[in-house]
Amino acid sequence: MADHLEASVTLPSDAASVSAARGYAVDTLVEWGLPADTDLADSVRLIVSELATNAVQHTFGQSPTFTVDLELARDEQLRIGVTDSHPRFPKRLPAAVQQDNGRGLVIIRWLAAECGGKLRVRATPEGGKTVSIELPWSAPARPVTTAGQQEP
Numbered sequence: 001m002a003d004h005l006e007a008s009v010t011l012p013s014d015a016a017s018v019s020a021a022r023g024y025a026v027d028t029l030v031e032w033g034l035p036a037d038t039d040l041a042d043s044v045r046l047i048v049s050e051l052a053t054n055a056v057q058h059t060f061g062q063s064p065t066f067t068v069d070l071e072l073a074r075d076e077q078l079r080i081g082v083t084d085s086h087p088r089f090p091k092r093l094p095a096a097v098q099q100d101n102g103r104g105l106v107i108i109r110w111l112a113a114e115c116g117g118k119l120r121v122r123a124t125p126e127g128g129k130t131v132s133i134e135l136p137w138s139a140p141a142r143p144v145t146t147a148g149q150q151e152p
Contacts, residue, residue, distance in 0.1 A: 005032055005072040010065050013056045013084070021052040021068045025080065028070050040138070043111055044080065047133050050104040051082035054131070059086035063128065072137060081132035089121050089129055108133065 007028045011017035025048040030036050048068060055066035063084035071079040090105055109119045117135035124130055 003074055005070075007070045008067060010067045011052075013059060013061070013063050013066055015056060017066070018049055018052045018056060021066075021082075022048045025068060025070060029078075032072055040078075040115070040135070043115055043135070044078075046111065047080055047108055048082070050108050051080070051131050051133075054090060054104060055082050055084040058088075058090065059084050062086045069130075069132075076137055078135045078137045079132055080135070081130045083124060083128060083130040085124075085126060085128035087123075087127050087129065089123075090131065105131075 007024075009021070009024045011020055022045050025044055026036060026041055029041060029044060034041055052066065052068065055063065059066075063086045066082055066084040069079070069081040069083065071081075073079070105119070112119050112133045112135065115135050117133055119131070119133050121129055121131050
């Protein structure tokens with residue numbers, strides 16, 4: 001594997017792009033050697049889905065596009081970033097019991113911590129922001145057969 005891999009896609013800020021962003025991220029990681037049926041792939045699906053949804057919903061039409069960046073360094077660290085051109089940083093909102101939203105970043109922060117990673121928000125030089133998750137990249141486990149034995 002290469003010492004450093006990067007991939008990026010820029011999509012329009014609309015709801016249909018969330019699915020495209022999620023698919024792009026997982027397809028890219030599969031190309032980099034991650035099986036699509038791993039816990040890490042599931043975590044990436046959720047992370048990209050939430051970050052892309054936030055880029056679409058919370059920029060109030062002021063960011064016509066958003067960019068998903070994936071970076072794998074030395075086969076050890078995966079960084080997933082979503083950048084938009086809206087200057088407002090995400091805020092933790094109190095989630096009311098009957099509220100349907102407001103918990104996404106809390107869930108993503110918890111998921112990142114559970115995986116041994118962290119969430120970061122940084123301003124871009126152009127005045128927008130990048131919300132990124134850094135996760136340890138671990139070699140996928142070998143598949144387990146129906147007899148419970150690991151395949152060679």
